Amino acid sequence: MNRRREARVGILFALPWILGFGIFLLYPILASLYYSFTNYSILRAPKWIGVSNYQELVGDKVFIQSMGNTLYYLIGAVPLGSVGAIGLAMLLNTKVKGIAFYRTLFYLPSLVPMVALGTLFMWVFNGDYGLLNSVLREMHISPPNWMGDPSWAKWTLIMISTWGCGQAMVIYLAALQDVPVSLYEAAELDGARLWQKTRNVTLPMISPVILFNVLMGMIGALQVFAVPYVMFPGGAPARSTYFFTSYLYDNAFQYQRMGYASAIGWVMFVITLTLTLISLKVSDRHVHYERS
Amino acid sequence: MSPKTIAGLTLTFAAMAGALYIGETSVSRSARQDRVTVVYWEKWTGAEGEEMRKVVDAFNRSQDRIFVQYLSISGVDQKTMLATAGGNPPDVAGIWLDQIYQFSDAGALTDLTQMAKESGLGPDYYIKGYWDPLNYRGGLWALPSTPASIALHVRTDLVPAKYASPETFPKTIEGLDEMNKEVSKISKDGTIELAGFLPSNPGWWNWAWGPYFGGQLIDGDKITVNSPENIRAFEWVAKYAKMFGPKEMQSFQSGFGNFSSPQDPFMSGKVATELNGVWKGGYINVYKPDTKWFAVPFPYPSDRPDLAGHSNLSQDVLTIPRGAKHPKEAFEFMRFVQRQDIMEGLCNGHGKNSPLAQVSEHFFQNHKNKYIRLFDALARSPKSFSPPKIGINQQISNEMTVAFQEVNNGDKTPKQALDDAETRLNALWKTYQEQVLNK
Amino acid sequence: MTNTQRRTLQTILTHFVLIVLGLIFAAPFLWVISTAVKPIGETMTSPPKWIPSEIKLSNFPDAITYNSKELGYIPLLVYARNTIVVTILCVCGAVASNAIVAYSFARLKWRGRDTFFAITLATMMIPFPVLMVPTFSLFKALGWVGTFRPLWVPAFFGGAFNIFLLRQFFKTIPSELSEAAKIDGASEIRTFTSVVVPLARPALTVVAIFTFMGTWNDFLGPLIYLVDQKTFTLSLGLQAYQTQHGGTPWNLLMAATLLVILPLVIVFFFAQKVFIQGIATSGIK
Helix, strand or coil: CCHHHHHHHHHHHHHHHHHHHHHHHHHHHHHHHHHCCEECCCCCCCEECCCHHHHHHHCCHHHHHHHHHHHHHHHHHHHHHHHHHHHHHHHHCCCCCCHHHHHHHHHHHHHCCHHHHHHHHHHHCCCCCCHHHHHHHHCCCCCCCCCCCHHHHHHHHHHHHHHCCHHHHHHHHHHHHHCCHHHHHHHHHCCCCHHHHHHHHHHHHHHHHHHHHHHHHHHHHHCCCHHHHHHCHHHCCCCCCCCHHHHHHHHHHHCCCHHHHHHHHHHHHHHHHHHHHHHHHHHCCCCCCCCC | CCHHHHHHHHHHHHHHHHHHHHHHHHHCCCCCCCCEEEEEEECCCHHHHHHHHHHHHHHHHHCCCEEEEEEECCCHHHHHHHHHHCCCCCCEEEEEHHHHHHHHHCCCECCCHHHHHHCCCCCCCECHHHHHHHEECCEECCEEEEEEEEEEEEEHHHCCHHHCCCCCCCCEHHHHHHHHHHHCEECCCCCEEEECCCCCCCCCCHHHHHHHCCCCCEECCEECCCCHHHHHHHHHHHHHHHHHCHHHHHHHHHCCCCCCCCCCCCCCCCECEEEEECCHHHHHHHHCCCCCEEEECCCECCCCHHHCCCCEEEEEEEECECCCCCHHHHHHHHHHHHCHHHHHHHHHHHCCCCCECCCCHHHHHHCCCCCHHHHHHHHHCCCCECCCCCCCHHHHHHHHHHHHHHHHCCCCCHHHHHHHHHHHHHHHHHHHHHHCCCC | CCHHHHHHHHHHHHHHHHHHHHHHHHHHHHHHHHHHCCCHHHCCCCCCCCCCCCCCCCHHHHHHHCCHHHHCCCHHHHHHHHHHHHHHHHHHHHHHHHHHHHHHHHHCCCCCHHHHHHHHHHHHHCCHHHHHHHHHHHHHHHCCCCCCHHHHHHHHHCCHHHHHHHHHHHHHCCHHHHHHHHHCCCCHHHHHHHHHHHHCHHHHHHHHHHHHHHHHHCCHHHHHHCCCHHHCCHHHHHHHHHHHCCCCCHHHHHHHHHHHHHHHHHHHHHHHHHHHHHHHHHCCC
């Protein structure tokens, strides 16, 4: 087969994505950049207003607050979720009886629709008759009012997200299964203990996956929406659970300010990009890539 | 290609086609060939939805040209806006009064002025407090479906005998505070067992406290949420928060059951008084009929006796989204709902007062709520007020709720919270005027 | 301590930790199950009651038919049908399109391929909300708001994450196999469908399962694009249960929730081995 034909077939095969990329990514991105410089209500055509939206964002306290909330959530949820997911994956990578059952059990939470998750947890975290607090009271701990107290509300969401770390967990699990047994055997010969094996073999070997999951976790955390939308209407109490996407959604679909919403989206994009680049830079020294 | 692949592909496409078929047919609305189908979206479900369904059925039977298809839609306001933007709105949408200003500014509603005039609906037909809010920027944007007025509900058995009748219950805010101190039971560790009155329960009208103290949220084109009256109202809220303790209140309130269940705090005796709408009586009848209660107008500050007999008025309304396919037929249905007998049946069904100027004696005598005459009087009171007529009404309500929560949690002083709300609303209003109203 | 003893101890310890953690993870589920069979009066007691005084299995039929009289149809079944329709379409679309595209990235040489692949990877960083407004406008212009199309059509055009996953997998398939097929005179499509696809089954399963779950649980998409309650998907429909009816019938809601997640649990339980294998072999690196 000659080169030109292969190129033709190659592009033909890639065509769905080339189209998809153009229609569902490139166009919306450029359009949203354009909209962010316009006054655009859902029912009226966009009108160019320059950088007004961005100027407004700078002075918008609710936007700043939602950004703060989102970063707070990210800083809480990503490390906790990663540690939880890696820990669970290591536990589930052992060969004990009934492992399929355990795996399913820990993966279960990721299967639950967000809305069901929200409703379920509204209940678990209820200050008065909630499940969690009744357990804490049994243990003679005076429990906080999770959902009513602004300082605890975000932690409620962080705990929920940790509970749903199953998606990352299966990816870690897969990575762990990929670590050559010979490496462990060699380490054992050197007299390495569990912690040393984890530190010197496991973590370096799965470090690219950790990076991948942390990046995905960050991007996910920046977009948190459904659970707070269901659990805390309007970001109650006192907007302590009002996030980026909540504000973007409200502006776009409640206040019909599509242009402003697009500007919020772009700020979000820039933040995501910055965080990703920082993570890549920081991880450069620590991530071990197999050269094959 | 192998036969297997072909089979697989065929199957996939068959599944797709099948799914598509089912999918699309479920989207296209079942229409009746011989009649014009008017699609009507409404927020209600349950008993309230059933009452409206009766009206729809009666309309469908009353003539043979129009068929109203009644659909219960959750999140009806946003869905209506999205459908309007998508070019396929319902013909009638049942939304809330305070939304029509933003909707009409956005160009999402049909002006009903002409059609109303032609069918004899005008200011004389309705109670002023319900008609005026429907008119905005020279247009008429909605007709009432069911309205409400709000009053203080009191548990006869939970207040001292000297307060236990509408005649002897305190008329002033100061008297209410006194009553609250006498009635509330707080255990030694701070746990609230019974609250005389809680401003944060049920927490539906946080914007209305200032108006109950004689304040306004807007004055013409100016936002005035931090006016002295509004601050005074929130200082009063702060007083309650201080007395009960923010943490204790949160814990107490998280144990409140839903308003439409016997675990409702008023019905289960956790609060002795509650500011709530005319419908409360109906809910009590259903969920805890043996509750002993009465209703009185919400108290007024003792230095403002002129405010006596006030209430905030709310309405569920019917609108015709712009771009609706059958506005004439839609209006015909809406007109039918406005007929006195139909309207009274619906309002009684919902346990609400009627928005119409004329009310039959039959309505009063057969109403589920024994205090219906009080609620009717509140609706007609010149002291009663409605949500501010402004396009950023939703934002005002949101900001007032946040300010309320901040004050109630003790995070900010009333002045601070309201000044912050004022600043933010001024900025939003300025942008709104520039961008939406093109000023 | 002998090696065997140590191993036994380790096994016991592992089981112990797994059970304790498992209980914490499962507690909310057990709560769902317990509530799903409770009479309504016992759903909001303090302290919570784990064992209901009577097992009310009738909650399940009640949950399914809940509100059906007022709506004129059985909401849960309609939501389920809608969800299944959208999910099937998305899974078919995602598997087919991503496989073809990933094959091109992995095996076919064309100019700009690697640059385009790098760009593809970078797009994983774009948050969906950024695209939300223009995508909505696009579908609005097409007149698709209120239909299922915005939810499934994009699946037929591939997605960065899945392309990446499959490309990594295709790279691990020895090229001799496809070369041999080509020497036998097979066309590119033929080689792809008869040599590569059968070998890629675990990876395709992963794509299918991820898509399945993502679609089944998607909330924001249906929230924006579906307007008529009759077209709601389960995740949106469950919310309709909760907010609309003043007095949420918690026991019925939880029964419905259980019914909604049951298919997912069953699928995962049986597919977990292939699933994890698939992720392992495709190697996210």
